[in-house]
Amino acid sequence: MTTIKIYDTTLRDGSQAEDITFTVEDKIRIAHKLDENGFHYIEGGWPGSNPKDVDFFDKVKHSTFKQAKIVAFGSTRSPRKKADQDPNLNHLLRAGTEVVTIFGKSWDMHVKQALETDLDENLRMVAESIRFLKQRTSEVLFDAEHFFDGYKKNPEYAFKVIKEAERAGADWIVLCDTNGGSMPWEVHSIFETVAGEIKTKLGVHTHNDSELGVANALAAVKAGALQVQGTVNGYGERCGNCNLVSVVPNLKLKMGLDCLSDEHMKKLKALSSFVDELANRSHWNHQPFVGKSAFAHKGGVHVSAIRKNRETYEHIDPEKVGNQTRILVSDLSGKSNIVFKAQEFGLDIDSKDPKVQELLEQLKRAERLGFQYEGAEGSFELMMREGLGQREEHFEFVGFRVIVEKRREDEAPIAEATVKVKVNGVQEVTAAEGDGPVNALDKALRKALTRFYPELEEMSLYDYKVRILDERKGTSAKIRVLLESGDHNSKWGTVGVSEDIIEASWQALIDAILYKLGIASRHEKVTPGTPAP
Template identity: 45%
Template sequence: MTTLGDSFHVYDTTLRDGAQREGISYSVTDKLAVARLLDGFGVGFIEGGWPGAMPKDTEFFARAAAGELTLKNARLVAFGSTRKPGVRVQDDKQVRALVESQAPVVTLVAKSDRRHVELALRTDVAENFAMVRDTVKFLVDEGRRVFLDAEHFFDGFAFDPDTALRTLESAVEGGADVVVLCDTNGGQLPLGLAETVADVIARTGFRVGIHCQDDTSCAVANTIAAVQAGATHVQCTANGYGERAGNADLFAVVGNLVTKLGLDVLPHDSLAESTRVSHAVAEIANIAPDTHQAYVGASAFAHKAGLHASAIKVDPELYNHIDPGAVGNDMRVLVTEMAGRASLELKGREFGIDLARRPEALTNAVRKVKELEAGGWSFEAADASLELLLKNEVSELDTPPFRLESYRVVLDHAVDGAIVSEATVKVHVAGERVIATAEGNGPVHALDAALRKALLPHLSWLDGVHLSDYKVRILTDQHGTDAVTRVLVESTDGEREWTTVGVHGNIVEASWLALCDALVHKATRVRP
């Protein structure tokens, strides 16, 4: 790979442009935490926000300057606009706020579409050029490195190329290091965008960057196309967060740059942190990670079809475009009704079960999985239940920790409207017959409580096992009260999580099957 240093910029705007996504509202503490993650990941520039325009952003830069943010790889960037029309740059309060932020780098946004200059700014293009030149020069004289975001550049270039190019020239005349061509409306497609980028570079010789919105689902492709056309500065957001459909996804962009174009745009070994950082940022943003996100999604290297699994068993590279470990992800084989012998054999290998030497057990397991899946069971999200099924087929399953005799659940609806569920279980555990009764805020909760009450005196490890998620789906092949119910139970012991499944026409029985599998699975992992 080529080591690029400052000759190529990975510029992150998660904290400013990414924060415009609907549903995201970072606190200042959140912003500091995200900045540390991005710096650790190795981006070159972190845009912290718009000081002077947003109170939280002003506080963010103040706390960063006070020592709460120490960056090892990145330089902090303040974002803002050029001076207002007819106002001296030294008198513009927002320009002064950019200096007061103490950020070493400033990115200025400027109109580059003649229509926006005349209709939105209500000034003429000559004044707009002066606004750009004056503000850039003022900040450079203040010791700041300056980038220019040429807003609406591609639309403006198509409408009036002279105005768009002269906007860039004004910034460079003022001392800007990079002029960033922005697809602000997100309407560009890769081939046309690349032609424009190449044309701009050929005409000007300027250092060009790219900023793409994702309104055509082409933000990542457009960004890569711009790099191939000569851009050496890419602006992205973690997980593609941003206004409307979002921005170019940082992890997909750098994944492509490193693994496809051979550009060493991150510090050594940083790419392997992609999945961890992606999920950590999602956690702070309070947004569930996109399981189908390129490179870092949980399903990015998950294979479902039996044909894929057959090839993967021979060589994983046959159906993976890169080694999943390169971006900190893992390959998974999903077992469904589409599964064949190779899928189950690979899955067994994950569990430490050698099915290759037990062809009869493998045949029976394939048949059983297909039969169960036809009846509504789903193992692709319930590895723990699948592991128990495979262990049972090869007679590796230990004696279950308990055996059910019977259970009963009743619902008490009082006159005052209070609803209480009560469950009684009769189980055999450790050679004893135990009867326990408990109440809960629903039949499943009551059943779980009664089971725990019965087992806890005999299974000390049970106290550390908790249900962390419970999902119910009514299968669509049947309707109404006769429909089949599938229940997924996610459990945790504080160190690991596992998911089990139960299917039945009765939701309580489906829940019971999933709950029992969860405890039996844990029992197989408890050391004597």
Template identity: 55%
Template sequence: MDVLIYDTTLRDGSQGEGISLSVEDKIKIARKLDFLGVSYIEGGWPGSNPKDMAFFQAMRDYPWENAKLSAFSFTRKAGVRVQDDIIMKSLLESGVKVATLVGKSWDFHVLRALETTLEENLSMVGESIAYLKDKGFEVFFDAEHFFDGYKRNPDYALQVLETAAQAGADCLVLCDTNGGCMPWEIAQIINQVRSRSTAPLGIHTHNDSACAVSNSLIAVQNGCVQVQGTINSYGERCGNADLCSIIPNLELKMDLKCLPDGKLKHLTEVSHYVSEIANMPGSNNQPFVGYGAFAHKAGIHVSALLKDSLTYEHINPEAVGNHRRVLVSELAGLSNLQYKAQELGIDINKYSDETKQLTKKIKELENDGYQFEGADASLELLLRKAFNQYEDYFQLKNLKIILEKTVDNEIISEAMIKLAIGSEIVHTAAEGDGPVNALDNSLRKALYDVYPEINEMHLTDYKVRVLNGQEATAAKVRVLIESSDQHEKWTTVGVSENIIEASYQALVDSINYMMMKRQLFAERTKRLEA
């Protein structure tokens, strides 16, 4: 590899606000990172808590395919013999053969945080590394606060690095721990270090000045061979350097190899997987891997994309496992509809008048509060209806919802519904935990005998947004419903001053979309068999 990727999601990333990983969570993420092909995975700090030690014990016999598992730790404590230090003992008990030791390289921290002498700190660094090397470890030295320390006392910062190198450290990792350095400072200081040392260098940056990725890339450009970071930039304060940006930039922009062949296309998958396990919402506009990273909304952009994707995309989305999305909204032109229609296999050129009318209708609907860029399923239904390629699977005849609050504060919701399904009229009722749930239950109950596959569909998200808050309780609301079955997820939208009506619109679209997809799949299968 030209550059070694050192992932610290399980240790530094877990220090981010709102992130708490169980042992099982860490095992799942570690396996996924190994599948991606990073060189090193920092599993945690075995001496700090029972959970991290349990993780290392669980992974002791794991058959790693690409990565090496590393344990993190401080150097020995001041005034303690290295062989007696409990931290060193924990590293030995972890079962790993790679250790990353963090030591102070800023004299201010040595004197104020550690409250020891500069000479003792050098001994702590040298003795700890030498001890682990003697035990057969591959050792990386994280020079904490290196850039801040170098700017204030370069001689001492370099002394720390020299001590680590002489003790046998396999890589000296320069850390911008406070995340305050600018890219030009990183480049200048690394070049000064390289003029004084021949040891392999690594980089570890934080994002407090929004420069973590830039600082990591410029460090590689100036000779660093190891990059530390986290998936999705998870980490303390503003986060660590985002490997989901660093990796594709290294491979696609700098022509450097940092993952095994064919693995880059799994980057988006890994990013989303880790966010799910960490229970953290994904950033829609996250570069390379975000859901909206290759989303196009303006009509003039889409018009150019139809001619050549390079007009408004810096890479092919598929290179990182992402995909292009064209949004249809009030900013859309005919090109947006044309692109969406091509995706759906609809030839809209023969519907020129209908296409213009549909474009006008979409803009009117968006003005009323609909939002189709986040509701692709409702948009597809709208397109197919406009071009006579769709008919509803049922029609509403009557709907009544009753809410009852008893004297002991129990709330009962019941929905009674009458549907026309073909030539049959179905009349049924169902209760629920609220009016929307009762409505959903009654719809399912009415449709099940004719469309039993409805039980395969599940509501996975329900969002309500007030569109004109100044109207208070009479305000118009937009409801977005995300549904899924065993094959895919889809989102539908409804808008009304009545939240029940908006919910009904989105629910009906969701059901009709699933039915339509099933029908289209069956027809395609039949044609192929013929």
């Protein structure tokens, strides 16, 4: 089986994205994670361009990697400079990596206008730089920048550039679609032509400006590329780079090519989320293969078919990339959705049980009122348990009051909430101040119940979203509140809907607490304790 080498440039090319910044510590952690996931090459940065990359290479020297090779990146020597006197090339050597990648111009327009030198000097720059590095480094890769555009404009000169790289002893020649404007059939045709003439191993480096970064990389592999360069989650300048998280499963599962092991494949989703986390970015739910929604099913017909054979609506087994099938519930749902979710919640229910139809009708009525359960499965489970007569009522609501007071123009408003609840016939009245009425209400409710249920102390509120459902009604419009809560084991979503934002928030808060108490009682057999004096 042909092995395709995976070359990651998240730490260099990926960090050039407009909204991506990594600390040196972030880069080292990501490098180790990439190594743990079986990647072959990890491009750490450009040591001659900034102090952060110099620091990275100094620190990474003391790290041990299982299989990945750390790569220092830079350019060919400057025009009219000798290779041994070029600061960039010497910075690459001082980085101390066993692999070095340099890029050079292969488009004549760039040579004349960007470098402001002549075509022959550019050829010498490529050849002399590679020879200089090969005498001092074990492996040298040459990235032929703008190769596809250069080939389309002046194929003879573009070909001369990579021929010089081959004669100089480059271990790899990587053809780059730097502007991301080539079409897959162009990439395939040009790559196939080059592969017929060049004996050196070939790789490909594509960008996503035409939404074709992955497609172009696969086209190049089909034409003979043995290495694919890209970034985790497609990070990169402008529209990003080829997304390795999509390329790898396509290579392995669709094209039958070896790149990562089966065990490493199962870590792709975790890798994608890990890098997003360090980049301080929300994970893209609809990302192919690894997104939360990549194998989510909502329509009743789809769910019915999925329960019989997952291949009906899933192009791969999601577990192969560390993902899983998810069944959503909405007004598009059928009985299959209800039964599937019941099984997911550990509820024993038969599809022929009349309660299934009742639950389905209840769901559709709720969604017509504005409730949404796709992001609020905690509320949906509570609704389902109530419909089946299995919902536990851990406390009785008596009432609440919220006061917002602003005392001075230059001071923030003060919010205070009072909550009354009963637990086993014992009434508890508590008050709390908070950063706004919802926060005050949350604090007061927790304060009242924690005396009876101390496990609520480990529960946290992670996210709070508000959506106006009918903007035409202005301030009288219905509002939907979605909460994400969690503890050290899991997270859950709950929902509330009302014309009053406080009431909608209260509904979601109550569900969040009831869900937590339900988890505790089912797994730990928790019962309300005696309140502390």
